[in-house]
Amino acid sequence: MDEPLGTGVDEPQDRNGAFPRLTDEQRARLRMRGSLERVQTGDILFRAGDETFDFFVVEEGAVTIVDDFGSANRVIAVHGAKRFLGELNLLRGDRAYLTGVVRDPGVVTRVSAAEIRRVVAEDEELSNIIVRAVLERRSILIGLGTGHRVIGSRFSPDSRRLREFLARNRVPYHWLDLEEDPEADELLRTAGIGPHETPVVLVSGGKTLRNPTNAALAHEIGLGARGAPPAMCDLIVVGGGPAGLAAALYGASEGLDTQAVESIAFGGQAGTSSRIENYLGFPAGISGSELAGRAELQAAKFGARLVVPAEATAIAAEDGHYAIALSNGDVVRGRTVIVATGARYRRLDLPGLERFESDSVYYAATQAEAQRCFGDPVVIVGGGNSAGQAAMFLSRSSASCSLLIRGGDLGKSMSRYLVDEIERGSAVDVQAFTQVAELVGGDALEAIVVADARTGEQRTLPAKALFVFIGASPHTDWIGDFVTRDEDGFLLTGADVPAEFADGGRPFFLETSRPGIFAVGDVRSTSIKRVASAVGEGSMAVRLVHQRLATL
Numbered sequence: 391m392d393e394p395l396g397t398g399v400d401e402p403q404d405r406n407g408a409f410p411r412l413t414d415e416q417r418a419r420l421r422m423r424g425s426l427e428r429v430q431t432g433d434i435l436f437r438a439g440d441e442t443f444d445f446f447v448v449e450e451g452a453v454t455i456v457d458d459f460g461s462a463n464r465v466i467a468v469h470g471a472k473r474f475l476g477e478l479n480l481l482r483g484d485r486a487y488l489t490g491v492v493r494d495p496g497v498v499t500r501v502s503a504a505e506i507r508r509v510v511a512e513d514e515e516l517s518n519i520i521v522r523a524v525l526e527r528r529s530i531l532i533g534l535g536t537g538h539r540v541i542g543s544r545f546s547p548d549s550r551r552l553r554e555f556l557a558r559n560r561v562p563y564h565w566l567d568l569e570e571d572p573e574a575d576e577l578l579r580t581a582g583i584g585p586h587e588t589p590v591v592l593v594s595g596g597k598t599l600r601n602p603t604n605a606a607l608a609h610e611i612g613l614g615a616r617g618a619p620p621a622m623c624d625l626i627v628v629g630g631g632p633a634g635l636a637a638a639l640y641g642a643s644e645g646l647d648t649q650a651v652e653s654i655a656f657g658g659q660a661g662t663s664s665r666i667e668n669y670l671g672f673p674a675g676i677s678g679s680e681l682a683g684r685a686e687l688q689a690a691k692f693g694a695r696l697v698v699p700a701e702a703t704a705i706a707a708e709d710g711h712y713a714i715a716l717s718n719g720d721v722v723r724g725r726t727v728i729v730a731t732g733a734r735y736r737r738l739d740l741p742g743l744e745r746f747e748s749d750s751v752y753y754a755a756t757q758a759e760a761q762r763c764f765g766d767p768v769v770i771v772g773g774g775n776s777a778g779q780a781a782m783f784l785s786r787s788s789a790s791c792s793l794l795i796r797g798g799d800l801g802k803s804m805s806r807y808l809v810d811e812i813e814r815g816s817a818v819d820v821q822a823f824t825q826v827a828e829l830v831g832g833d834a835l836e837a838i839v840v841a842d843a844r845t846g847e848q849r850t851l852p853a854k855a856l857f858v859f860i861g862a863s864p865h866t867d868w869i870g871d872f873v874t875r876d877e878d879g880f881l882l883t884g885a886d887v888p889a890e891f892a893d894g895g896r897p898f899f900l901e902t903s904r905p906g907i908f909a910v911g912d913v914r915s916t917s918i919k920r921v922a923s924a925v926g927e928g929s930m931a932v933r934l935v936h937q938r939l940a941t942l
């Protein structure tokens with residue numbers, strides 16, 4: 391007879407609160423919100439692909455968590471008595487991508503997904519334990535490379551798009567490279583898919599998607615808020631970076647019916663940062679992805695409706711409110727709007743840049759990029775904090791790391807702490823008065839020709855990856871001249887709005903030329919481009935939204 395799945399596997403040690411055991415008192419409180427059930431070996435508590443599933447506490451016995459149930463049967467963890475099952479998708483409402491199967495018979499407490507979200511909102515002690523555990527478990531699962539399978543060529547821009555979309559939304563996936571991984575060929579053959587149809591996503595417990603759009607993939611894995619948008623909300627937040635997430639969180643927590651729409655992934659630019667060292671309350675720094683994950687959960691906990699991927703494409707004034715058209719065809723209507731669409735990084739003006747952009751040129755330096763250029767020589771361009779952080783981070787895993795700056799002084803636009811770290815014996819080779827002249831290589835980048843900004847003299851640096859951090863332009867094309875902008879396209883607010891454009895009296899601080907439309911964070915003209923200031927502005931704007939609503 392086959393042994394039950396997970397036989398001989400030990401329960402994981404509790405690391406950083408990922409696998410806590412609940413006390414008798416805590417379990418008694420959960421039993422009051424659910425029901426006790428007797429379970430037998432082989433019973434399935436939830437299955438990969440389930441659209442909704444319940445929260446379980448193991449009272450007696452043990453449950454195995456399995457990836458690829460029924461085919462590969464990869465055992466991820468075993469949970470014994472007093473531990474609970476479940477992961478971030480339970481609180482976010484995404485579909486299950488793992489299966490929970492009873493190993494040792496016993497008793498479980500079953501609490502519905504809706505009820506456990508209420509517990510998280512109401513019970514401070516349990517909320518702390520559960521939220522911490524699900525976030526930690528998500529990080530562990532991302533590190534394990536479990537979950538949905540993505541098969542494609544690393545040279546394909548669509549492979550890169552899909553991987554980036556999943557990674558930025560903190561969805562665990564397993565990447566299989568057609569060029570390197572024999573399992574990729576085998577999986578394609580079994581599924582009857584030709585290499586020309588790749589990239590392909592094999593959704594755990596779900597469909598096989600051939601080169602899906604981000605929206606189609608999100609739909610299949612159950613990402614983001616579902617169902618029709620409400621007919622009218624008090625507040626629409628456009629953009630889900632730190633500013634938008636703060637606005638959504640404060641809006642919802644202060645009783646406003648709040649809807650946030652985000653085109654790619656909640657977290658924005660900050661979500662792509664490997665480590666934010668200067669955000670209040672995190673003395674050891676925090677990865678942008680983790681900060682974004684926490685904020686997203688917090689905003690959802692207060693009842694904000696978070697829609698992703700949904701890009702705002704146009705805005706219009708209707709009868710006393712605003713209507714925003716989304717790329718998925720929906721129109722959302724709200725009495726007030728907070729624009730938090732941030733900025734995008736500038737590209738270098740170089741011949742042949744596009745050729746290398748799919749594989750060798752990067753605009754963010756997260757763990758994913760560091761893995762891709764592990765052990766390679768890398769070059770970073772830029773003199774700001776993003777460039778400095780990327781250099782420190784990448785220098786730990788690359789063969790060599792050169793930081794090119796146009797001027798002669800690193801401290802001109804970089805925070806002092808970073809300058810000190812770089813200069814204090816780091817492996818970063820700072821090359822002053824240097825700019826990129828040419829990219830050299832066949833399919834992938836091999837070297838970079840750089841020029842002395844003063845003399846024009848050229849030399850060649852070995853480079854398999856180029857990281858570009860040279861400033862940003864705002865995401866404001868969708869709003870056009872519906873509100874006033876500065877010469878670079880950033881939105882004007884408060885006293886900066888020219889008097890002749892202020893429609894309906896002088897705007898409040900952070901309010902644009904249209905009453906009830908506010909701009910916060912990087913998209914706002916003259917804003918300070920930092921996480922803390924974006925969060926501050928997003929929170930402050932909600933106060934002003936209340937004031938504006940009172941006048942409407």
Ligand SMILES: Cc1cc2nc3c(=O)[nH]c(=O)nc-3n(C[C@H](O)[C@H](O)[C@H](O)COP(=O)(O)OP(=O)(O)OC[C@H]3O[C@@H](n4cnc5c(N)ncnc54)[C@H](O)[C@@H]3O)c2cc1C
Pocket residue numbers: 628629630631632633634651652653654655656657658659660661662663664665666667668669700701702703730731732733734753754755775776779865868910911912913918919920921922924
């Ligand atoms: C690699 C990196 C490292 C950084 N490190 C630090 C640091 O250590 N400390 C620090 O203080 N700052 C840091 N910054 C800067 C900081 O991340 C930004 O200042 C901050 O993210 C700005 O927040 P925001 O919400 O205004 O905009 P963004 O973070 O740019 O977010 C805007 C969001 O709006 C979305 N969006 C755009 N257009 C639309 C549309 N039409 N419809 C719907 N959604 C849309 C985007 O997809 C994006 O998610 C870093 C930036 C980067 C890129």
